[in-house]
Amino acid sequence: MDVAAELLPGRGVVHEFVTDEGAGVSVHAARDGTFELYTRCEDDRDTYRWRLRLTGGEAQTVATIFTARR
Template identity: 45%
Template sequence: MDVNEVLLPGVGLRYEFVNADGDRIGIVARRSGTFEVIGYSMTDPDEGELLFRLTAAEADTVAEILGAPRIAERFADLTKEVPGLSAGQIVVPPASDHVGQPLGHTRARTRTGASVVAIVRGGEVIASPPPDEVLRDGDVLVVIGTHEGITGVRAIIES
C-alpha cells in the first residue's frame, strides 16, 4: 500500500492512503502530539471530513491494538517458510509458578530450544523481551521453535 506523506508547515504531517474499499483516508499527526483521522469525499478529493481526534495516548493504544495480532500473524507466516519451525501462543495462567518472576527464570530456551519472541500484555506488545521482564497473569507469550519445543515451554509456564 502506498502512503503519501505531506508536510503541513506549522501543523505537522498528513499521511494519506486508499484502503481496499477505495476510500481515501488521511491521518494528521499534529506537532502538539494529537492525531486527526479524516475521510475524503469520493467526488471531491480536496473535501475532507474529520472523523475523530485522538490524544497521543489514545493513538498509542489504537496502534497497539492493531499491531499486536499482526506480530503473531507475521511469525506464523515466517514459520511457513522454514520447515520444522512453528509459532505458538501461550497464556500465562494465574496459578503459574512463574507469575511475578522474570522470563529468564523459566530457562525456557535452554530447556526446550524454543524462544519467547514477544509478550502481548493487554494492548501492549513487548517484542524481544529481555530475560528480566517479569511475567504477569494473562500475558500471552509468542513462542518460536519446534512443535516439541513449544509444547515444552507450555508445560514450563503452566506448571
C-alpha cells in the same frame, strides 16, 4: 499500499492513502502531539465524511489494538 506524506509547515505531517475498497484516508500528526483521522468523500478529495481527533495516548492505544496478534 502507497502512503503519501506531506509536511504541513507549522502544523505537522499528513499521511494519505487509499484502502483496497477505495476509501481515501488521511492521518494528520499534529505538532502538539494530537492525531486526526479523516475519511475523504469519493467525489471530492477536499471534503471529509468524518473526523476523529485523538490524543497521543489514544492514538497509541489504537495502534496497539491494530497491531496486536490474536
